[in-house]
Amino acid sequence: MFGKIALIGIGLIGSSIARDVKALGLAKDVTISTRSADTLKRAEELELGTSYTVSALEAVKDADLVIVSVPVGASGAVAEQIAPALKKGAILTDVGSTKASVIAQMSPFVPEGVHFIPGHPLAGTEKSGPDAGFEGLFTGRWCIFTPLPDTDADALAKLRAFWEALGSRCDEMDPQHHDKVLAIVSHLPHIIAYNIVGTADDLETVTESEVIKYSASGFRDFTRLAASDPTMWRDVCLHNRDAILEMLARFSEDLAYLQRAIRWGEGDKLFDLFTRTRAIRRSIVQAGQDVDAPDFGRHGAPKKD
């Protein structure tokens, strides 16, 4: 599909792409670059590519497809670094969770003749690093492109075909809308999860060991998101600020309403909300976006002391 692919960044996403590209034979050469010599060494041990370098500039030379998979706050620096070596006609894309910010950071450095197409595969787990990636991570998951006004249709079609080869379903939207959608379906849930786990950790009257011991009664569902990569999520918060602040304001307003209903014993208001939310779960399961098994199917899992 491509002569040479350059992967800048080799964490969960980058290494999953590398594994799929290798398994499916989508490129002759796969050059992997990351700033950390240790991580690069690990990528080499895992045989994720065909060549390895700590120099992103070096990595993108002659590449037909360059995929930047770094925390969104580093996008601009990477673009500046690689720009001089990008080949005319190459496709440059990213996998960042925020799009307006990435476009603002990278666009100024993209040379004429290089097709910059921002992208975001909605896939991942709470693990991070090159060892966390796996073949098939993108199967059945959405990949959203936010093409720029002058995006070349053929380049977009080629990039789309690449992600489809990885098993993704593809969508397009404008960057601002992407950032709003992701603020509610992904960023707010992560921030809330981080926050509640932090609140529990700070209690004086309930010990941490009690929180852990009894976590299966609800709390543990939040801990998965709250175990996500801190650097990635710090950057998401800083780079989708406006949309996140809007969602947080709405969430807090709604929570104040709920809190008031609890204080004043307004059971009907509570019952109405609790009924409405049940329907959404059903829709998500019907849409094949979550497993139907109660308790995420965790009941079959072995229990230890």
Place this chain on the structure above:
Amino acid sequence: MFGKIALIGIGLIGSSIARDVKALGLAKDVTISTRSADTLKRAEELELGTSYTVSALEAVKDADLVIVSVPVGASGAVAEQIAPALKKGAILTDVGSTKASVIAQMSPFVPEGVHFIPGHPLAGTEKSGPDAGFEGLFTGRWCIFTPLPDTDADALAKLRAFWEALGSRCDEMDPQHHDKVLAIVSHLPHIIAYNIVGTADDLETVTESEVIKYSASGFRDFTRLAASDPTMWRDVCLHNRDAILEMLARFSEDLAYLQRAIRWGEGDKLFDLFTRTRAIRRSIVQAGQDVDAPDFGRHGAPKKD
């Protein structure tokens, strides 16, 4: 283990107890009672007990163990109803998620010579009703007793042995502490989950179909708790009000701090929190309280359009 067990209420918890009692042969007779004739009929179709009646009073006659499994708001009414027929020496227990309120509601009606031992099995799923129960629901899960000052040690030992036979691990604490612990590990997470799903449902700029379609990027983790039984959770909110309001106040304070850090671009504060919470997830997995598989092991699940 018991001659006759009476189960008042036959939802997820009651019907799971019934299934285990039957499978393990823990009682000669199991009488099932619930107010709804339809639900009672369903319990009979499922052959969950040995006799069935809509009269709770009738059900508890000659019972050696009476387990009340109703929404906590109904505990007082049930206690009042069954009190005249409770056998001297019988054990009366419940499974409610709040304990101080249940004790306040039920205690006044408990006749002399009946052993009232409040209990709370920390088990369940987001499903409800007699069909949602299953054998083994309590295996490896905690059951917390909040004995009263005059609780008979032999009766407590017998009840404990019963829950252990169902596979539970047992703990004891005072009712007020139970309510605080559960407020953070269970009640707050459910309320927050209900709230965020409600917030998403109310957006004008992001459609419900977008929320559903892209839910796998975080949001769906919250929808499981938000699909829990509305009546049960309305009652929990109303009957553990003080502890819940305290936890909500702490949560909101922490969220305001986080929101401020996002607004002012204080990445270090975000990074610190996001790092701290990751350690808690690790402890929960190490304690055997959650599966170690990334993404709750959902990646193996089939994906549909």
